[in-house]
Amino acid sequence: MIKIGKTLRLVGLFTSLVYQISFAQVFTPAQTRADLSYLKRKLDLLHPGMGYYTPQPRMEHLYDSLYNRLTSPVNYLTFFHHVSPLVAALKDGHTNLNHRRNYIGKNTLFFPFYIRLVESQYFISHNVSADTSLQRGTELLTINGRLVADLHRELMNTDHSGSDGDNLTGRRQWSLVQFADYYAAWFGSADSIKLTYRLAGDSLIRQTRIKCLTLHDFRTTIQSRYGVELDQRPNLSVRVVDTLTHTAVLRISSFMGLKKKDPFQWAFNRRLKRAFKQIRHENIQNLVVDMQGNGGGIVVNSARLLRYWMPKSFRIMEHEEMKRGARAELVTRWNPFSALNFSLQYRADNRGGFASRSANRRYRPRHRDAFAGNLYFLLNGASFSATTSVLAKTLDAGMGTFVGEASGSAYWGDFAGHFKTVTLPNSRLQVRIPLKKLTHDVDSERSNGFTIEPDFTIMRSFDDLMTNRDYVLDYTLRLIREGVVVRPGLEKQPSRNRPLQASR
Structure with a gap:
């Protein structure tokens, strides 16, 4: 047992040493310039949205500026920071800059709290640190000498994941809900952090130093304490919440497949059928579709959901197109088919690229177990990609009441479909690039903003934080009890002219 213990300690020391060496690795100007130019060539060759949200001349100017500033040796994390503005300038929520493999791993130490925003203040909602005096409602003021608000703003601006165009809701949502992950990715792993804070109901500013945790310890503690x-709730679960108003909540947390090996998505379809059969048997007249935090998934699954309430035959996409260079990523020598x-x-x-033959695919509404009552949608900034497709098509059909905050992606569509992850040759940084431009089959005059905007914008209160209340659902149930229905159907809804492009 003693020998095993020593061996484990040696392995731990070796892993820590490897991490520190990796963190301190220095690249020459020639290496970093080669990596940056490699990334730019790949973006120009593959990304269907170059110049869409940020004009191409501005992208070229930014690239030249970043390239010309690489005149001195830099370490790994500094170069990660240097590349970030080029990727972020695309303003595409599906394009991600990621660390090289194993940079974030089981030995990475994470910020040990969940924090939530109430108006302009940041509070601890869940504490997994050893100091249990930092209870829910503790206001965090600074982390390592920096205002929490400034740190959050920096993390929002460095990563556009889950947020298209100039929309802020997706970036705000992801960078706050996953603050610990964002912090470790941007600032690196740290043994501890220094905090200043105020306890709930106390004006005294205190300070302390808190140890950070591994992901395993973080997950274990969050489960035991909270x-x-x-x-x-499992995906596609139905919960009756008010028998008086015949109201149920359908939770849709993802449009990804329920099984790894299910190319035709039969498992998702079966569970969806069961859900709407239950809705019919329970005589539900008001259906709350909770898609908060749903980052999207497989488009065919979103279409299958829409079939249960769309009034007539429909298409999801009007166009699906890609650049000519994307063909080489989908046609490989090792696969003869x-x-x-x-x-x-x-x-x-006719633009030198390729268009999908299946974009015109039409889906017929379901008649058995179709829902004909009032639809209420819970959405937030993390309602992204295929989730926004559902919301956009429903809005286009003049249906639904939307509650929460604006979705993360655009009413017109997004860049997604197929993806290519490129690895920069020297730093081994990874960038995920979408290959397709997907344009929703929707009428621009029926949009209610660049994204899907809520009819009722709901923000968290301090009381919501302290009681861990589902405040968006609570507000929606109040609307239902009061008989508020914003869109009963397209024929009763006047059209409105709204722009499809985000502001530049």
């Missing part, structure tokens, strides 16, 4: 509070498959799915377009 297990009863964690959202354990990939060229045939590509030809069956895509055709050459």
